[in-house]
Amino acid sequence: MAKERSGAGDPARTLELLWREPAPQDAPPRRGPRQGLSVDAVVRAAIALADSGGLEALTMRGVAQRLGVTPMTLYTYVPGKAELLDLMMDAVCLDMPRTGRPDGPWRARAEALARENLELCRRHPWVATLPAIRPPLGPGIMARYEHELAVFEGLGLDDVEMDAAVSLLFDFVRSVARSESDAQAAARDSAMSDAQWWEAHAPLLAKVFDAERYPLAARVGAAAGAAHQSPYNPDYVFRFGLERILDGLAALIASRGGA
Numbered sequence: 001m002a003k004e005r006s007g008a009g010d011p012a013r014t015l016e017l018l019w020r021e022p023a024p025q026d027a028p029p030r031r032g033p034r035q036g037l038s039v040d041a042v043v044r045a046a047i048a049l050a051d052s053g054g055l056e057a058l059t060m061r062g063v064a065q066r067l068g069v070t071p072m073t074l075y076t077y078v079p080g081k082a083e084l085l086d087l088m089m090d091a092v093c094l095d096m097p098r099t100g101r102p103d104g105p106w107r108a109r110a111e112a113l114a115r116e117n118l119e120l121c122r123r124h125p126w127v128a129t130l131p132a133i134r135p136p137l138g139p140g141i142m143a144r145y146e147h148e149l150a151v152f153e154g155l156g157l158d159d160v161e162m163d164a165a166v167s168l169l170f171d172f173v174r175s176v177a178r179s180e181s182d183a184q185a186a187a188r189d190s191a192m193s194d195a196q197w198w199e200a201h202a203p204l205l206a207k208v209f210d211a212e213r214y215p216l217a218a219r220v221g222a223a224a225g226a227a228h229q230s231p232y233n234p235d236y237v238f239r240f241g242l243e244r245i246l247d248g249l250a251a252l253i254a255s256r257g258g259a
Contacts, residue, residue: 009082017083018090018138037067042077043087050088050126058126060084086136092127094140096120098147106253107246109151114169114242121177128177132170156256165249172241180234194230 017039045066050058060081064074078084096119100112121128135141148166157165187193192200211218228236 009080009086013079014083014086014136015138017078017087018136037069037073037077039077039087041067042074043084043091046084047088047092047124051124055085055126055129058084085130086138089127089130090136090138090140092120092124092140093144094138096144100151102150106151106155107250110169110246110249111242113148113151114173114238117170117173118177118238121173122180125177125181128174128181132167132174154258155253156258157253161252168245168249172245173238176234176238176241179232179237183232183234194232198225198231 020039042063046058046063049062049066058081060074060078061071063084064071067074078087096116099116100109102109104112145166148169149162152162152165183194187197190197209218225231227233
């Protein structure tokens with residue numbers, strides 16, 4: 001089971017696959033049981049499978065069935081699920097749009113950066129569940145990292161601080177994306193919206209909850225529930241948290257004499 005996670009595959013083979021050269025247009029057909037199949041096709045099929053069913057639905061057998069081949073055929077292109085996860089992550093990072101203006105203010109660019117990554121996690125919810133400690137060092141990840149670092153270049157931060165700022169933003173986005181996904185799963189599994197869930201539980205809570213014993217929880221919970229019309233509002237959490245993170249980075253940049 002430990003091998004079925006990003007970063008757990010054979011390092012040499014993973015890097016070879018990540019940095020593979022596209023086949024020339026006039027290249028002879030690839031020898032093997034399924035001409036026309038490629039690593040790219042395998043990765044696209046795996047992404048589609050994970051997008052529709054989550055990582056729990058992603059198996060080498062399932063990808064093979066989607067492509068109309070046997071699992072053994074699939075292993076001639078990708079050695080295992082761990083390497084496939086790295087290829088998937090790198091591919092979606094390579095394809096993600098870059099919306100921030102290169103010449104814009106750093107804060108606007110950082111906000112655009114956070115929204116780009118949130119949209120990536122929304123299009124591919126499994127991205128937020130993969131560990132980010134040992135990312136696949138492929139062209140997609142490197143292109144995203146270069147793009148992210150450029151936001152903080154020339155602001156007075158040293159290289160370690162620039163790297164930490166990028167990590168802080170992405171970790172925050174991953175956290176929000178996972179909570180958003182959890183909220184959607186709860187609504188789907190219970191067949192109730194947040195409003196319906198609260199309507200069903202409020203009378204039961206009223207019987208056991210003592211507002212005088214927990215005055216802050218009563219006051220703040222009521223205010224937040226009225227404002228969001230739900231126990232949790234991921235959009236508000238994202239906006240609020242992002243502003244606070246950018247405020248903190250702005251203070252650090254100002255202390256370094258940056259913009």
